[in-house]
Amino acid sequence: MDQEQSVENVENKQSPVKNEAWEWIKALLIAAALVFLIRWLIFAPFIVEGPSMEPNFYTSERLIVNKIIYSLRKPERGEVIVFHATKEKDYIKRVIALPGETIKVDGDKVYVNGTQLDETYLKQALDKAAKEGHPYNMRNFAEKTVPEGTIFVMGDNRSNSADSRDIGFIKYEQVVGRADLIFWPFGKMGLVHFK
The missing domain is CATH 1.20.5 (Single alpha-helices involved in coiled-coils or other helix-helix interfaces)
Known part of the structure; x- marks a missing residue:
């Protein structure tokens, strides 16, 4: 028992x-x-590599990319996106022109549908270059129309960026998502500003 x-x-x-x-x-x-x-x-983490998005994003900064937003709507001008540039490589660039719009780059001036863009995210860099007596961007792009289903993107470091001026228009299917948040380094942690 x-x-x-x-x-x-x-x-x-x-x-x-x-x-x-x-x-x-x-x-x-x-x-x-x-x-x-x-x-x-x-969401997905992304590590910035190279100088193409300076002065707004620097090598080794870590971002959170929103992968679902573009299943709800299309990319908008000024947004910073990550996309598949090749099978092995993703790029980070800024959306400049949308399907059906004309795009032209003439020195530091970018024209969409014949109207110059007000690129507030580059104001300090443009002002600094002007003070130093040289253009910020030394690479032009003759006027073209953005085909349907694609976007035109550029790096913020206009003279040192492989972007739509080199690799062509980016198809919607290539877009991974929108860069929404910088989470490293901690001192720069915050939301990504688009305009």
Whole structure:
């Protein structure tokens, strides 16, 4: 009788431990599934490489890219996007012109449909170059119309960027998402400004 009682007591003592362990395992599995869904379907980290987006983004800065926004709507002018430039390489650039619009780059002036863009995100760089007595951008682009289903993108470092002036118009299918947040370095942490 005493043996039966002690076996029953051991089982009762192990049961809460087993239950708690199972609850922890379930919680960890759910957390892992959420991380997977968020990481692969909604947001993705991106590391800036190269000088093409200076002075707004620098090499080794880490960004959060919103991968779902463009399934809800199309990219808009001024937004900073990440896209597949090649099978192995993703680029980060700024949307300048949209489908059906004409685009022309003449020195530091960018024209969309014949109207000069007010690029506030480049104001300090343009002013600095003007003070130093030279143009900020030394690469022009003859006027062309952006084909349907594509966008025209440029790096903020206009003279040192491989962008639509070189690689052509970017198809919507190439776009990974919009850069929404800088999370490294901590001193620069914050939302990405588009205009």
